[in-house]
Amino acid sequence: MTAVRFGKIRYGGDYNPEQFPREIWDEDMKLFGEAGIDIATVNVFSWALNQPDEDTYRFEWLDEVLDLLHASGVEACLGTGTAAHPAWMARKYPDILAVTYDGKKRKFGRRHNSCPHSPAFRRFGPEMARRLAERYRDHPAVSLWHVNNEIGIRCYCANCEAAFREWLKQRYGTLDALNSAWYTRFWGHTYYDWEDIVLPSGLSEGMQGGNSDQTAFQGMTLDYYRFNSDSWLECYLLEARAIKSIIPDAVVTTNFQGNGTYKPLDYFRWAPHLDVIALDMYPENSTPASVMALRYDLMRGLKGGEPFLLMESTPSVINWKTVNPAKPPGVMRLRSWQAVARGADSVMFFQLRRSLGAYEKFHGAVIDHCGHGNTRVFRECTQLGEELHRLGGRLPGARTENRVALIFDWDNWWAVEMGGGPSAYLKYVEVIQHYYDALFSSGIGVDLIPPDGDYERYDLVLAPLLYMVKPGIAEKLEAYVGNGGTLAVSFYSGIADEHDRVVPGGYPGKLRRLLGLWVEEIDALFPDQRNGLRLLQDIGGMPKGDEHACGLVCEVVHPEGAETVGVFTDRYYRDAPALTRHRFGRGEAWYTATRPDPAFMREWLRHLCEGKGIRPIYDGVTGVEVTRRERDGKAYTFLLNHNDEPREVHLGSAVQQDLLSGARISGTAVLPAQGVLILGAEEGGDGS
Numbered sequence: 001m002t003a004v005r006f007g008k009i010r011y012g013g014d015y016n017p018e019q020f021p022r023e024i025w026d027e028d029m030k031l032f033g034e035a036g037i038d039i040a041t042v043n044v045f046s047w048a049l050n051q052p053d054e055d056t057y058r059f060e061w062l063d064e065v066l067d068l069l070h071a072s073g074v075e076a077c078l079g080t081g082t083a084a085h086p087a088w089m090a091r092k093y094p095d096i097l098a099v100t101y102d103g104k105k106r107k108f109g110r111r112h113n114s115c116p117h118s119p120a121f122r123r124f125g126p127e128m129a130r131r132l133a134e135r136y137r138d139h140p141a142v143s144l145w146h147v148n149n150e151i152g153i154r155c156y157c158a159n160c161e162a163a164f165r166e167w168l169k170q171r172y173g174t175l176d177a178l179n180s181a182w183y184t185r186f187w188g189h190t191y192y193d194w195e196d197i198v199l200p201s202g203l204s205e206g207m208q209g210g211n212s213d214q215t216a217f218q219g220m221t222l223d224y225y226r227f228n229s230d231s232w233l234e235c236y237l238l239e240a241r242a243i244k245s246i247i248p249d250a251v252v253t254t255n256f257q258g259n260g261t262y263k264p265l266d267y268f269r270w271a272p273h274l275d276v277i278a279l280d281m282y283p284e285n286s287t288p289a290s291v292m293a294l295r296y297d298l299m300r301g302l303k304g305g306e307p308f309l310l311m312e313s314t315p316s317v318i319n320w321k322t323v324n325p326a327k328p329p330g331v332m333r334l335r336s337w338q339a340v341a342r343g344a345d346s347v348m349f350f351q352l353r354r355s356l357g358a359y360e361k362f363h364g365a366v367i368d369h370c371g372h373g374n375t376r377v378f379r380e381c382t383q384l385g386e387e388l389h390r391l392g393g394r395l396p397g398a399r400t401e402n403r404v405a406l407i408f409d410w411d412n413w414w415a416v417e418m419g420g421g422p423s424a425y426l427k428y429v430e431v432i433q434h435y436y437d438a439l440f441s442s443g444i445g446v447d448l449i450p451p452d453g454d455y456e457r458y459d460l461v462l463a464p465l466l467y468m469v470k471p472g473i474a475e476k477l478e479a480y481v482g483n484g485g486t487l488a489v490s491f492y493s494g495i496a497d498e499h500d501r502v503v504p505g506g507y508p509g510k511l512r513r514l515l516g517l518w519v520e521e522i523d524a525l526f527p528d529q530r531n532g533l534r535l536l537q538d539i540g541g542m543p544k545g546d547e548h549a550c551g552l553v554c555e556v557v558h559p560e561g562a563e564t565v566g567v568f569t570d571r572y573y574r575d576a577p578a579l580t581r582h583r584f585g586r587g588e589a590w591y592t593a594t595r596p597d598p599a600f601m602r603e604w605l606r607h608l609c610e611g612k613g614i615r616p617i618y619d620g621v622t623g624v625e626v627t628r629r630e631r632d633g634k635a636y637t638f639l640l641n642h643n644d645e646p647r648e649v650h651l652g653s654a655v656q657q658d659l660l661s662g663a664r665i666s667g668t669a670v671l672p673a674q675g676v677l678i679l680g681a682e683e684g685g686d687g688s
Contacts, residue, residue, distance in 0.1 A: 006143075006345060007393045011385050012039035012074070013349030013366070014312065017065050018049055020353065024371070025065070028353060029072040031373050035366055036385020040069055040352060041311070044079035044149050045111065047128065048086035059135055070141035077311075077348075078142045080132060080239050082125040083149035084111040093120035099157035101212045102202040112150065116231040117159040122238060129239040133246035145250050146311075147239045150257040150280060151232050152264045154212070156201040160231070165194045167227045181499040182219040189217065200224050207419060214419040218500040225414050229266045237273060253278045255311040260295035261429050266410035268450045271302035280312035280350070281339065285325055289625055289642045290440040292335065294433060294448070296342035298408060301448035305399050310339040312350040316364030316377045324362070329376065330674030333384050334640055337676045341627045341638035345396045347388065349381075387660050391678070394659070398631035402445035403614050405458040408432060409451050412468050415500045422492065422524035422553050428465055431490065431595065435464045438601035443616030443626050444609055455480040459612035462605075464490035466511070470498045474510035481514060482585030486608055489515060490592050491553045492522065507555075508591075515591045516562035516582030523554045523571065532569030533578045533596055539565065540607030548600035550578065555593035562591065579604075621647050624671060637679040641671035656681065 012032075017025050032040070042065055043050070051057055069076050085096055090108035096118040097106045106113050114121045129147065136142050172178040175191050184190045191197055198204050200221040207214035215221040240252045255278045256267055271277060279299045283292050299308040315332050317324050336347045354365035366381045367373070373382070413428040439446050447458070451473045455461050461480060466473075466489060474494075481487050494508025494515075503509030507519035525531065533550045535542055542548075547569060554568060557577040566579035580591045590608070609615070617626045623643035629636050636659070641647050648668050655666045656679040669677060 006396045008038075009340060009344075009388045009391065009395055010039045010075070010309075010346035010348070011388050012037045012077075012346075013041060013352050014044060015040035015042050015352040016045070016355065017042070018046055018061060019355055024353075025068055027371070028367065029068060029074070031367055031378070032072060032074055032352070034373055035378065035382045036389055037074060037352065037366070039075045039077055039143070039346070039348065041077040041079060041146055041348065042066070042069075043081050043132075044146065045081060045084050046079075047081040047084060050081055051086060051124075051128065053088055054092065057131055059132075063135075066136065066139050066141045070139070074141070075143040076139075076141040077144040077146050078132065078136060079146040080125070080129045080148060080243075082114075082128060082147070082239065083151075085114050085121065085124070089120060089124065093118070095157075095159060096120045098153055098155040099160075101154065101156055101206065103156065105157070112153050115155045115157050115159060116228070116235050117155070117157070117163045119159070122235065125235065126238040126242040130242040130246065133243045133250070137247050143251070145240075145243050145247075145252040146278075147236050147243075147252060147254045150255055151236060152229075152257065152262060154228050154264055156199045160228075161197075161199050163231065164199060164224060164227050165197055167230070168197065168223065169194065171223070181501070182217055182223075183499075183501055184217075187216070213414075213417050218415065218418040218420065221418055222411070222414055222500050225264070226266070226411070228264060229269060229410075232265060233270055233273065236270070240273070251275045253309065253311075255280050256299070259283065259292075260298050263410075263413065267298075267302055268410065274303075276345075277302050277306070277308035278311040279308055279344075281310060282312070282314060282318055283335070284318065284321065285327060285331065288437075289338065289623075289640070290437045291433065292338060293342060293440055293625065294436045296339055296344065297436075297446055298448040300343035300400065301408070304454075305343075305401075305447065307343045307345040307397060307399070309346040309348070310336075310344040311346070311348050313339070313348070314364040315349050315366055315381055317362065319360055319363035327364075329380065332377075332380055333387075334642065334674045334676060336384055337638065337678075338625065338640055340395065341625070341629070341640060343400060343629070347384065391659055394634075394680070395629060395631070395636060398629035398636060400445060400447075400627065400629050402447045403458055403612065404439060404444055404446045404460045404462070404609065405449045405453065405455065406432065406436060406446050406462045406464075407451055407453070407466065408448045409466075409468075411470070411498070412451075412465060415468050415496065416465055416492070418500070422522045425527055425552065426492065426524075431465045434595065434598070434601065435462050435488075435490075435605070437598060438605045439609075440625075441598075441602050441620070442606045442609070443618065443620045444606070444614060445627060452476070455485060456483075458485070459614060460486045460488070460608055462488045463493065464488075466490075466493040467495050468498060468500065469494050469496075469503070469510045474514065477511070477589075478514050478584070481587035481589050484586040486588055486590070486612060487514075488590040488592070488605070488608065491555050491594055512560070514582070514584055514589050515580070516560050516584070516589070517577070517580055517591060518558045518560055519555045519593070520558060521556040521573075523556070523573070525551045525554060527551075531571060531594065533566045533594065533600065534569050535566045535579075537565060540603045540610065542600070542603045549597045550594040550600075552595040554578070557591075557593045565590075568594070618649055618651065621649050623647065624649055634680065637677075639669070639671060639677040639679070641673060641675040644673050646673060646675070647671050651679070
């Protein structure tokens with residue numbers, strides 16, 4: 001959809017002309033032209049302006065904005081404006097106000113303050129979307145529709161509680177089935193009437209300390225998290241369907257938040273319902289490149305490898321941290337190209353012109369408070385705009401093909417961190433990142449997939465913290481390994497079923513036959529404690545006898561057919577297995593009973609990749625990221641230098657073209673600090 005819709009990588013961002021006098025708009029259009037801006041997201045927070053009371057709609061200002069954008073050669077990403085309900089709506093229909101985890105009903109204020117099961121919200125929101133679609137169905141500026149904005153609070157009101165009960169009836173059918181799933185005989189919680197079920201809040205099942213993830217009944221809270229994600233998806237669909245009822249071929253999306261790893265919403269469940277994935281990305285200056293890369297790869301993986309949109313980023317300053325430094329010269333350009341290198345078909349900012357008041361007045365923008373283009377940030381934005389224009393239509397729709405998959409699952413994320421496990425320091429995304437970093441540092445590309453994804457596309461599948469094994473997943477993994485695949489599973493896996501009930505018969509539950517082992521005990525280490533892992537055989541560049549630090553969790557493992565490859569060096573399970581390999585059918589399944597240090601992870605996973613003939617595009621250079629996108633038989637290779645000094649990269653003897661400068665390159669290339677190369681076959685070549 002994205003490749004068909006856009007002829008080039010789209011460049012722009014959020015634009016709020018309603019905050020400024022009309023005479024400034026014309027100056028904005030001039031500056032947009034200078035910077036190469038070709039798309040503007042408008043009307044994101046304009047519900048109160050568009051609907052001053054229940055019966056009145058005023059769109060004349062928006063008519064003028066869209067007409068002006070079109071006349072200036074700028075497309076519009078048209079928001080529905082429903083991310084912040086009007087004050088009159090909260091006064092007249094208080095059911096729209098959300099209730100917090102500790103039972104406090106919100107008052108009007110801030111944004112994202114609406115309840116997903118408010119009758120008023122579900123009536124007025126889709127009606128606004130429908131009216132916008134009717135008015136702008138044929139407007140030539142509108143190329144993309146943007147529902148709500150950064151969706152996803154959790155609400156604990158009476159409407160949500162009633163809806164939760166109905167959701168549970170659909171899921172379980174009977175109270176007997178629900179009681180079994182939630183293990184309610186613990187603490188005498190058996191339910192005999194659906195009306196007795198309340199939301200797992202700080203007033204009911206929440207544990208001390210006010211942490212909404214710590215709960216006495218994990219099965220109930222897990223279902224509430226699923227319900228909340230589904231509830232907001234319903235709200236998105238109400239607006240999206242209202243638009244498509246008027247404009248069937250409209251391209252509709254919403255912007256995912258939390259830099260892609262936003263805990264309250266299961267984005268894999270959402271992905272089929274969006275025409276294109278869109279992401280807001282706000283890393284700090286100190287954020288490692290691999291952290292951003294994982295999030296981009298996750299967005300690409302949500303729709304099976306399709307490109308996504310970078311909907312928001314900042315060209316300079318983030319405004320909500322304790323300290324908000326500017327991005328140094330070159331960093332905005334480098335990080336924008338990183339998003340494109342990993343599948344983005346747009347680079348968009350929040351915001352195009354800096355607000356003059358309220359919370360985000362010091363958030364970065366293309367046009368600063370000075371109101372002109374004579375700033376470093378504007379010049380850097382203009383350079384990026386020129387480069388994106390120079391690339392033209394080569395990249396939109398281009399995909400990335402990888403041979404390694406990393407399983408990511410919101411249900412597992414929720415369940416691992418709900419309390420009662422071996423350690424409060426056990427964080428799902430951190431462990432996923434630990435595995436990802438090992439491959440990133442070796443230059444190996446990774447696809448992030450859900451547990452029920454297509455394993456057969458990959459030679460190596462990584463499944464860290466597969467704590468919850470849902471129905472059919474163990475069988476899928478067995479079939480994958482049996483047919484010749486290589487699987488790597490971490491500690492604390494195979495423990496529970498989809499309801500977060502422990503699978504009886506010994507850990508790792510349904511994975512026990514595949515992994516060829518039994519886990520007797522799980523020992524947790526404090527953050528400052530370490531154990532050691534000693535190898536019993538050569539693994540890649542690590543010789544037999546090599547020792548590495550490990551920690552966080554250490555398990556007491558008994559092989560049941562698995563081969564012991566590494567052992568612990570300390571504590572009462574000294575010399576017990578820490579790393580195993582089990583040959584299963586034509587493939588093999590590895591198991592780490594602990595979290596090894598990064599050096600071990602890098603060498604171990606590199607060894608697994610080499611065993612499958614998986615190698616980086618170029619030999620790794622520290623701090624230089626290399627990735628590739630392909631379309632129509634042509635490959636485009638990105639080299640991104642995240643270092644503060646130049647780096648040399650050996651490209652081989654083939655002559656390639658730098659698509660940004662037009663230069664012909666072969667042999668050794670020198671990448672300046674924060675430098676970017678985009679290599680393709682010479683014009684007239686075969687593109688391989």
